[in-house]
Amino acid sequence: MFEARAEDFRFYLLTLTAPSFGRVHRVPRSAASKRRRCGCGVTHDPRDVDLRGVPLVPDEYDYLGQVAWNRDAGTLWDRTRRRIRDRWDSAEFFVVREWQDRGVLHLHVLVRISRLDFSSGPDLEVAARTATAASAVDGTVVGWGDQVDVKRFRVGGDGARTIWYLSKCLNYVMKDAAREALAGQRGRGDSRVWRHLIALEAAARSIRCSPECIPASCRSRSHDRYGARAHVVSATRRTKHRTGWSFSGLTRSVQRQQRREWAANLRPPASAPQPRPARHDDALLADLERHTARPRAGAVP
Template sequence: MRATTEEDATARAAVVARGCSSPIRTATGVWVRCGSRIKSKCESCAELYRNDWAAIARSGVFDGPVTEFRFYLLTLTAPSFGRVHRVPRDGGQRVGACSCGVEHSATDAGLRGVPIDGDMYDYAGQVAWNRDAGLLWDRTRRRMRDRWDSLEYFIVREWQDRGVLHVHAIIRVARFEAPTPGVLRDAALSATAVSQVDAGVLVEWGEQARCDAFRADGDGAKTIWYLSKALNYVLKDVATASVDAPIDVWRHQVALGDAARRMRCARDCQPQDCMNLVHKRYGSRSQVVSASRRTRNRTGWSFTGLTRTVQRRLRREWWESRMRDEAGDDAPALSPPPLEDLAARSRRELIARGWSAP
């Protein structure tokens, strides 16, 4: 009987963690997905994460009375921290002569975003901006809602080649108060924040920004695809994987990592002793993707209230139904299935303790 129970547990773990490269066994013996968002570490979990958020993005565009709203795609970038190489992307794009004196081609892609003079580049400023980018977005969100109370958003934070975050956000505003794209862009750009770590340091967006209106029944699907593609990109490792990358690329990444290691992540942070992951993420503490939440007075981004918690519950219910169908009416009741959200709750403890996999 015990052997059968163990076999059943292993089988259940295999169903829940199917495709996961590193399923985790918690202290209570429950098997869960690793939950990694990095493709190179677990393509299955990263793809599940991307698909979940893509579904939430679609829900806020297509699942409600879309004719009552206007939609915008807003892009905000970081300020300059020094001159970088200008390299065109594939497709015949031409960017002109670079500040280094060379007109690069697409074959020089490895140099895209690499500083021309690393000694003069503000690495400390860049990682500090990444650290405070979440605070800046919060101030931006407040600034926009002060003017348009019905505003809801879905935001993806993407890494630029130089190793700094920029923002793509779908904005939804009720038609009766909807602004022009230019007015919305200028309102977002006018937002600033004061760093809570480096007293008196002003945090603001870069000059490059764009805001385009789109129709849900026109370019809605294309816009969702664009954000999904951006999300697919940020699920990759930030570091360059190619062994053929120019030496300047590696120097740039080492300098960024060193600056993040030296940076304070909080007022009382002692960088040499701090284990916060911010020091390993080029300063970034923000979530890759998020959406406005439903409250008593707001619909939130998703018209139907779709969240990742709801998606996990629906998957769990589907699993339970499938297990009941396979077991039949005469089979003994199965123990509760592993809950995916247990991985998120216990990941820090497991990392410190180490885990095993079937």
Template sequence: MWSTSDEFDPQRAEVMARGCARPIKTASGVWVRCGSRIKSRCESCAELYRGDWAAIARSGIFDGPVESHRFYLLTLTAPSFGRVHRVPRDEGAKASRCGCGVVHRAKDGGLRGVPLDGATYDYAGQVAWNRDAGVLWDRTRRRLRDRWESVEFFIVREWQERGVLHMHVLLRLERAGAPDADTIRDGARSAVAFSKIDGAVVEWGEQADCQAFTADGNGAKTIWYLSKALNYVLKDVVPDGERAHPMVWAHQAALARAARAMRCSRECVPGDCRKAIHARFGSRSHVVSASRRTPHRPGWSFTGLTRSVQRRLRAEWVARQSEASAPASSAVASPALVAPVLERLADRTRRESRLNAAAAP
């Protein structure tokens, strides 16, 4: 059980001083980081989460025999659910006339992804696709492994402005028999699944891309790109209120209504169900995942690195520090040492951020 308190506590103040915006108190009375993955709630804890996953992503590329593998970055998108405003991302980018009849500029970025006609936009279809995207990815994964048994995955699920998920996937295959990037793209995009809720067909959109890269070439830039995508997925789906166009809020409200009216399972009673999927525009997936090691597969990380392993290593570090600092007459470790180890990890992720920035184009 967890509880929070507004009463001053030196240990709580210490945890906050090291970056956590909303420490929580365990049932044993120890203040620890909140562990939030959303930057607007706690930037420090979200950065720890991003750093853990970035380390796992790098492990699957740089910690093994890279010369015997080929690497790819695959991007898969959702289908269209209606026409949306087209707004360039950069002020100097060439802009074409939007379907609304206006040539938008980058300053109109708050309109990006907003439907041209909310009355005809398929909100129910979009939240249902978010709900069933996991089934579609599972079918895609199976299709790829049926053709190339050695393939391993690292997946980042990112929100588009229209409020639908798309996927960035790092792929690693043994070099012998590895195909070209277009073959992988076409094989993945052609996968089709059926919803476990209503039997509807679930498929990818027309836009898909796959690029091959090498660990000793543009591997660092690819990891930087994924790290940047991780930063995006740790943000709130709801846009910044100061920048958002009024039409954005109408779009968000319509998505929220559609998600509440959607069935999340065969037993779901819309309106009465309190599962988090109804508050996330239909999404039920973790934003990041990777293929795991099994008795028959190496998994994504060459070294078997997972977030569970990282948590265990941090706990072991705390135990060693406790033993070193405890009085000879005491065998009890101080719970206040939890905060310093998390701060040490924050320092590591800040260093990694600087390295990623240096690798950026």
């Protein structure tokens, strides 16, 4: 699975969340989930799916701030990655970005650090949590939320469970969040979670995605993705000075090369003789036409 011996590294699962943009309803996903009293004063159950992630007071929710944070999350992660590498030069990363119910991204990051670079979970958490970045669009300083978590694991032990969890995240982010949230809501009229997503979409279409962006005419996909621009999955790339980190070894460059080779194999060699079209005998065609024009035996005239 790894291109180097696993015992030469320490592995961590780093979870980074977005800050708060307003209080939202807390609705459990299943009957087995622990129930907590919501800020609205009600202890919700899974049947209240129409409220999951919906602001308590939509008119006071910072929609513009949330979509702008989604837009700048890539810049923030890049600064966080650099900050970690300033401390541990051997650090490599595998990142999965997942949507929270409120429509904001959070990151699950597998971090690999050489044992020669002394590292610890608390030090890694501080380095990540205190990272900030200035937006390339408007200069706003962005940072992570309070819910930052670091867990160390062994690749041969609970590491398998961690990788399984990341694959579960991948399956989740591929789903249509709105469709899942609206499951069972048909026939109940207007949905509050749907109105929340519509408000996020309107906010994303009103902000600039780059310094040159004109929102009214911009065709960037970030305006259709609540401001987000980053890939669902990313990993450390191979460079002249770094080995990179790929679970399968299939980097984008390798995949592009394989596609080119596959397409080249489909094309016939330039020197190969082209088949000549068959020449039809006029007499044979005329006889065939006369035969097909005759009524079949037993056919009704």
